[in-house]
Amino acid sequence: MPAGLVAWVAAWALTGPVQGWAGVVAVGAVLACVGAGTAALLVSRWSRRSRPRRRPRPELPETVRVGAARPTARHVVVALACLAAVALGVHAQAARQAPLRSLAGQGAQAELVGRVVSEPRPAVFGDGERWQVAARQVTARGVASSTAGLVEVTAAGAAPRYGATVSVSGVLRPVDAGDGPLARLTAAGPVAERAPPTALLRATHTMRSALLEVTESLGAQARGLVPGVAVGDTSRVPEAVDEAMRVTSLTHVTAVSGGHFAIVVAALTALCALARAPRALRVGVVAVAATGFVLLVRPEPSVLRAAWTCAAALLALALGRPSAGAPALAAAATVLLVVDPWLARSYGFVLSCAATAGLVLLAGPIARRLAPWTGRPLAFALAVPWAAQAACGPALLLLDPHVPLMSVPANLLATPALVPATVLGLVATLLAPWAPGAALPVAWLAGLATGWIASVAQTFASVPGARLPWPAGPLGVLALMLLTVAVLALVLRRPPGEGWRREWREAAPRAVRRVRRQVRRTTLRHGRVRTATVAGLAGVLLLAVLVVAVPRLAGAGHAVPDDWQVAACDVGQGDSLAVRTGPSSAVVVDVGPDGAAAGRCLDRLGVTTVDLLVLSHFHADHVGGLAAVLRGRSVTAALVSPLDEPAGQAAAVRSALAAAGVPVRAAAVGDVGSAGSATWQVLAAVGGARSAGSGGGDEGDGANDASVALELRTAAGLDVVALGDLEEPGQEALAADLAATGRAADVDVVKMAHHGSRSQSAALARHLSPRVTLVSVGADNAYGHPTDDALALYASEGSALVRTDECGTAALVGRDDGIGLACG
Structure with a gap:
């Protein structure tokens, strides 16, 4: 276990910004390993020579102490060896990845040759699919280089089969460091299959x-x-x-991991036992079945972890030795981290290892503590999900800033059906x-x-309150870890015993009597102490009311519903709209003016992943808050206006997105795609000289009528149309196009164009005929937005008007056939 933890920390650190130091760390670890091994060997020999032949019995404890030092030295040597192996792995793989990383950083046109190593997923843009290729050769500028690394490829048409060797050409783009692909590539043409998958x-x-x-x-x-x-x-x-x-x-039900391996291995072992198969045959059957199972479910990080842990257990079985869960897990994790150090940054691998460690180290003690109260079967059934949740909770918090309060009872009832x-x-x-x-x-x-x-x-x-909102980021993780440790310490501190409940019933009255006697003594002899104690308790209670209760009461009725679907963020005189695509993900349309308002709004909504960032146009009240939105969030892709006006702001936005590794695409009418659970389609996006000369609004640069107008459909079935800052000419053109095609008629929600200015199209309002109209506008703004004419126009279509200057952040929820609203 110590060696495994050292390997993990080393892999996580060396695959980050200090990757260039991997070679130095490897050399230092090798030298330290040799030195520690030599020193341990010399000390062991010296202790044997200096030990008397006949040692009196009273000196036996000293013998135990001398022998106990040897495992510590061995642990140090093995840990240093693992550190050296991981560092060497990072150094060697980084050298092979260098050509691919360099070309991606330059945005070079390249041809990749590699093997398909993932099942396809829907493309972020368009109707194609995206999948990953383990590249082995990259050709750019007439030079072919051997390389290694994963590249996410997006291509039109059906994806090639898993395991096929393909060649694909396109422009390479860099991505953020992590456990995933090194680069992204959008195929410029058809994907050629060079070799089919193996039989x-x-x-x-x-x-x-x-x-x-x-x-x-x-x-x-x-x-x-x-x-x-x-x-x-x-x-x-x-x-x-x-x-x-x-x-x-309950996502572990479909995320194939250790539980599925345990079921498969247990079923095969039972069949072998019924057939009275010898040990060697049992090991062979299970090994072959486990290998086939890995290929069937695909070798994802969690599957690899489970497979190698199973291999360690099979080795113990083959050698006739008892298998221990913690060493098997540590050995499997260490081997995988040496082979692929970037797994240390994989959420799937982290959660798989954490869950297994929780089951191995915590499930047994928790079950023993609960058994006197619940009986052994129910104690074990409760201990398993509790231990897994305790171990995985901090890592899950990085993905979704909520604590699932219903996870233990849900897993308790659902797990029996998993077998x-x-x-x-x-x-x-x-x-x-x-x-x-x-x-x-x-x-x-x-x-x-x-x-x-x-x-x-x-x-x-x-169930109401199924998920408890929790602070995001490192502080939230640390707080949850401390709370988990405190609860476990409280549960595990007392040894189990059959008379636990009886002892508690007998001890409680005695404790109460002692407390009463102490209170009487304090009251009679130490009045000042009593007064200070009461005052201290009152102060603590008052502080708790001020810090906890008052903000909660002040915010009563202003909380964001857990099942929100659409939210118009209150960013002042600007636009920022979020359409939910998952538990902690959303499509974000515009990011408001300069400042942190849009970022705070997304934090409050629990959005940690932006599946698609849409910047309708480049005016400051729509793109100024980009830095706050990018900070601490993962952005999968960005869709921007085809007109780079104002030029300075457009250049700054593109530079910020490029620095964050976000792929950017200029919108075009008819573009479609999916983002998480939502689908989207571009309704309007006019660029070039045509827009620069028409409908520019007060700014006169044509950017308003070059706004990206987008239609989105949520998983709950809400149709949402965001109109950017389209002026009346742009709206009239959009209305004519929608009437001709029959799209976006009688939608659920519309984000009104240009903050409710007087430049509105009656034909577009009539065609959209929304049930709810969101008006993103700042209080007491100098532009007179929203105008009475604009509000009356949409109200005449029977639409409910929701203004951010009156409502604050407006969250909409689709429930049954109605739409609910929460202001705050």
């Missing part, structure tokens, strides 16, 4: 595809969850079920290519089990 990978692809075909006729949750539980394919999981599973921490769902799903997967008629009833039975899991998730997710 084994083709077989797994056939099984995955056949399972999807067999489950196509099942209900919505079954057609999504059965492939998810069996092979980790979550492409068809309904958004409502996916969201509920996130809220209740039949996994086993039946795998059986259906094996049968699907050869006997689809037999696979269908098996998949249907698996669907009954996944139906129970989905019902549990949705029931507990709908």
